[in-house]
Amino acid sequence: MTAIVLAAAVGALFALGTFLLLRRDLIRVVWGLAIISQAANVYLLAMGGIAPATADSVPVLAGHGDHVPETADPLVQALVLTAIVIGFGMTAFALVLSYRVYEEHDTLDVTELGDRK
Amino acid sequence: MSPDLAVVVAAVALPFVAAALTPLVFRLFGETTGFVGTVVSLASFGLLATQYGTEGSVSLEWISSLNIALQFYVDGWALLFAMLATGIGALVFTYSPAYMHGQAGLPRYYAALLAFMGSIVGVALAADLVAVFLFWELTSLCSFVLIGYYTADDSSQYAARMAMFITVGGGLFLLVGLLLLSIVAGDVLGPGAAFDLATMLENPETMSNALRERGLFLPVLGLLAIGAGTKSAQVPVHFWLPNAMAAPTPVSAFLHSATMVKVGVYFIGRVRPMLVGEEWLFLFATLGLTTMTVCAIMAVAATDIKELLAYSTASHLGLMVAGFGFTSVYGAETGVFHLLNHALFKAALFLVAGIIAHEAGTREIRELGGLRHDLPVTAAITGVVALSMAGIPPFNGFYSKELLFEAAVEASHHHEIGLLGWLYPAVAVFGSIFTVLYSLKFLSLFFGERPEALGHVHRPNVSLLVPPAVLALLAAAVSVDPQRAVDLIVQSGLEATAVDPHAMHVGLPTSYSTPVGMSAVTIGAGVLAYPAYGRIHDGIRAGLAAVPPIRANWWYDRIVEGLTDEGRLFAEWVHNGHLRTYATWTLAATCALALTGFVAAGAIVPATIGLEVTIPIALVLLVAVVGAVAVARADSHIAGILTLSILGFMIAIFYILASAPDLALTQLVVETLVLVIFLLVVEEIPERYEIEVGRVARDAVLSVAVGVTVFVTILVTTDARPDGPTEIARAYAERAVPGGGGTNIVNVTLVDFRGFDTLGELAVIALASISILTLIVMRGRGDASPAGDDGSPADSSGDGPTAADASTDGGPSGGEDA
Numbered sequence A: 001m002t003a004i005v006l007a008a009a010v011g012a013l014f015a016l017g018t019f020l021l022l023r024r025d026l027i028r029v030v031w032g033l034a035i036i037s038q039a040a041n042v043y044l045l046a047m048g049g050i051a052p053a054t055a056d057s058v059p060v061l062a063g064h065g066d067h068v069p070e071t072a073d074p075l076v077q078a079l080v081l082t083a084i085v086i087g088f089g090m091t092a093f094a095l096v097l098s099y100r101v102y103e104e105h106d107t108l109d110v111t112e113l114g115d116r117k
Numbered sequence B: 001m002s003p004d005l006a007v008v009v010a011a012v013a014l015p016f017v018a019a020a021l022t023p024l025v026f027r028l029f030g031e032t033t034g035f036v037g038t039v040v041s042l043a044s045f046g047l048l049a050t051q052y053g054t055e056g057s058v059s060l061e062w063i064s065s066l067n068i069a070l071q072f073y074v075d076g077w078a079l080l081f082a083m084l085a086t087g088i089g090a091l092v093f094t095y096s097p098a099y100m101h102g103q104a105g106l107p108r109y110y111a112a113l114l115a116f117m118g119s120i121v122g123v124a125l126a127a128d129l130v131a132v133f134l135f136w137e138l139t140s141l142c143s144f145v146l147i148g149y150y151t152a153d154d155s156s157q158y159a160a161r162m163a164m165f166i167t168v169g170g171g172l173f174l175l176v177g178l179l180l181l182s183i184v185a186g187d188v189l190g191p192g193a194a195f196d197l198a199t200m201l202e203n204p205e206t207m208s209n210a211l212r213e214r215g216l217f218l219p220v221l222g223l224l225a226i227g228a229g230t231k232s233a234q235v236p237v238h239f240w241l242p243n244a245m246a247a248p249t250p251v252s253a254f255l256h257s258a259t260m261v262k263v264g265v266y267f268i269g270r271v272r273p274m275l276v277g278e279e280w281l282f283l284f285a286t287l288g289l290t291t292m293t294v295c296a297i298m299a300v301a302a303t304d305i306k307e308l309l310a311y312s313t314a315s316h317l318g319l320m321v322a323g324f325g326f327t328s329v330y331g332a333e334t335g336v337f338h339l340l341n342h343a344l345f346k347a348a349l350f351l352v353a354g355i356i357a358h359e360a361g362t363r364e365i366r367e368l369g370g371l372r373h374d375l376p377v378t379a380a381i382t383g384v385v386a387l388s389m390a391g392i393p394p395f396n397g398f399y400s401k402e403l404l405f406e407a408a409v410e411a412s413h414h415h416e417i418g419l420l421g422w423l424y425p426a427v428a429v430f431g432s433i434f435t436v437l438y439s440l441k442f443l444s445l446f447f448g449e450r451p452e453a454l455g456h457v458h459r460p461n462v463s464l465l466v467p468p469a470v471l472a473l474l475a476a477a478v479s480v481d482p483q484r485a486v487d488l489i490v491q492s493g494l495e496a497t498a499v500d501p502h503a504m505h506v507g508l509p510t511s512y513s514t515p516v517g518m519s520a521v522t523i524g525a526g527v528l529a530y531p532a533y534g535r536i537h538d539g540i541r542a543g544l545a546a547v548p549p550i551r552a553n554w555w556y557d558r559i560v561e562g563l564t565d566e567g568r569l570f571a572e573w574v575h576n577g578h579l580r581t582y583a584t585w586t587l588a589a590t591c592a593l594a595l596t597g598f599v600a601a602g603a604i605v606p607a608t609i610g611l612e613v614t615i616p617i618a619l620v621l622l623v624a625v626v627g628a629v630a631v632a633r634a635d636s637h638i639a640g641i642l643t644l645s646i647l648g649f650m651i652a653i654f655y656i657l658a659s660a661p662d663l664a665l666t667q668l669v670v671e672t673l674v675l676v677i678f679l680l681v682v683e684e685i686p687e688r689y690e691i692e693v694g695r696v697a698r699d700a701v702l703s704v705a706v707g708v709t710v711f712v713t714i715l716v717t718t719d720a721r722p723d724g725p726t727e728i729a730r731a732y733a734e735r736a737v738p739g740g741g742g743t744n745i746v747n748v749t750l751v752d753f754r755g756f757d758t759l760g761e762l763a764v765i766a767l768a769s770i771s772i773l774t775l776i777v778m779r780g781r782g783d784a785s786p787a788g789d790d791g792s793p794a795d796s797s798g799d800g801p802t803a804a805d806a807s808t809d810g811g812p813s814g815g816e817d818a
Helices: A003-021 A026-047 A074-105 A110-115 B005-050 B076-099 B106-125 B129-147 B154-188 B197-202 B204-213 B217-231 B240-246 B249-258 B262-275 B278-301 B305-325 B329-360 B376-390 B396-414 B420-444 B462-480 B482-497 B514-546 B552-574 B579-601 B615-633 B637-657 B661-682 B696-720 B727-740 B745-753 B755-782 B794-798 B800-817
Strands: B056-063 B068-074
Touching (some): A026 B696, A074 B745, B005 B068, B076 B262, B076 B329, B076 B462, B106 B129, B129 B217, B197 B204, B204 B262, B249 B305, B262 B482, B376 B396, B396 B514, B462 B482, B615 B637
16 A cells, blocks of 8 residues: 555545536535645645654654654644634635525526626 | 946936935926926936946845846946936936926826936946846836826827837847846856856857857847847837837937937947857848838838938937947947937937927928928027938038948958848948938928918927037037047947947048948939939838738737737636636646646656555545545535535544544534534525536546546655655754643644744634624625615525524634634
């Protein structure tokens, strides 16, 4: 088992997300966005190297001692954590926006919305 | 003697500072702001004058890491050009208040004029290639603003766009040429000299040989020639200059005859010692003589005095380019001396044309005549400068024209050019005959019968008369004692542009030589043909009207119109308001670029793949993908939302397995909140949204393409990752306890090491919450306003607060988790 598994999984998630992004139902477009951002987070984490979970690899130090074990890359994790929270903000906003669009125009069909000038 | 940095910088900066202060100055002085401009120009001129006789470069640190310094190089050629610009600038500023009386937008006019003067001094003195390019483009920009000065006039806007398009477009060619030069210079002269034009010019042989070795000589020559040719209105892009006459006349006198259009010529002279050779001769002598002849013929066909002067300017620019094109020392003499002479007589002629237009109210040649009775002083000025333009001895234009003939004859002595050795002098004479013709025509405006239709002609204001008179007096002074002008001004310019400079001598010929004979033929033929001027004029016009494609302007219009139409069609196709179109184009383009990039860089190699994944991780990822498939196949919103949650929770488990407990916690909280919000929203919209499926196949192809691109990208990038933890990760791990006082490295990083990033993230969340709140609260109020269209059900406003509560709960709590 190698990175091919990870690459295939993230690639598949991107493909499915793209497919949803191209739907005419606005809610499905939002799903697509959510899937793509999740997949991107996984990719970012993988770039830091995936360390199988052990007591030493988790980037939480055992104590205030001098010994600093070689942990999984904490920087990438901090980055992804930020990305998760921002992705959440984006999804929530996109959802409420879709809801509002439906209230306003009585449709969720992006093609129909795009045709309105 | 070396120049003084402070003085040089002050001379360049002064006009820019003045330009910035113009709105303020205009408030104080109103229309007399022009005279403030005169003072600024004279101050700059004075500063430059103190550097007379110095040579060398001075520099001001700018981007030291890239070896880019604001470097200035002062020598005779640079000073000649810079002082010409500030000197004529002073006269044009003096002329402007009376000419521009009562016009709107004068602060803009004066600010652009001042900024232009600063840029031109900058171009003349800059020794750094980046600075040269910046100042070069700044002059184009100022020219754009000034040509388009009459903003309500369509033809003025058309001309401004055309000038911008041509000169800035040419500037981009120049940029590429300069970059090639800098790459070569960085190689052979050391990295410190990569952008240093002064050092390159000190080692012309080394540069020239290095360029030839790398096969870059012709590309660099061609690119610089395109840059200079567009700026100096050479055939076939000469047509922007006559159109630029839409600008106010003082602008035409300043930018489009005396200075800006000469930047190209100036630069050709600058790099001449470095690039001169046989190719140089073929390129510039041919280009210059063609321009000179074609534009002289077009000038004879002109019906408007400014149009006549504009074509004449292009023609004389051709003469200067041709002069520099000839590799002998006479060539450089022609270029430098004619640059000075032309500035003196042509700026004066434009100012005279301005007086005629201002006082007689028309610029049509056939409506004008016999003006010597109304404008006696102007007539005297014109007498000097028009004869000088014609190249009639003993006026100053004659001397530089004579030098051109000499250089043309000499060309065959220096190079094996066969038939061209005869053709160059012949074309030079042929073009010059037309120069004599149109010069006499311009002069004839003041003589002969006064047309009946011409109304009362006012006496010009004295501030309109002084500037052309000063120029005419200077032209007369050069005419009377050309040797003094040569010794004082031209000689030092010659030394900078010629390969083998020697002491230059000019004077009236005392014995017969070939160039003297050529001058005699030119003037004789011109004077003899003058009575037939009307027929020649009509003949050329008829020819132009019969075959429109002969005019370069016709091609410009066709190309621009074609591009505009194509652009509109393309925009309708790509930018049609449909989300899926945008997504398709963006994603497809990104995939194509990424894959092409990998292939071009040879990154796709069957390398060892070092990133291992355990079986539990593989299983979790598999379930996530299955969840995503279920989302894509979901036939109702509820099903989709629930399966989307499966995906989210699987990713949380993936984080746990990948030693990232903090991420897992965050993901779990976020996933729960998203699920709640989705469910709240989905309550308000139809459960099932039946929309015809449409182009599934096409979407599937694009999706697979994206997936494959991502797959390849991950393989390539994870493979290229260095082994072991990065230096920064190590540092964060080691400093977490002593530096941040926490054992959880990720937490310490977020709140301590990268605290500002987290603040930014919280700001994003806060913004999203406020937007969500606004969207929902505004809905309730929006019902009363006309925005509530097509009868959306009023009962929905009652549900608004529910969703509002949910999202305001959701927003901040999401933020706290970070």
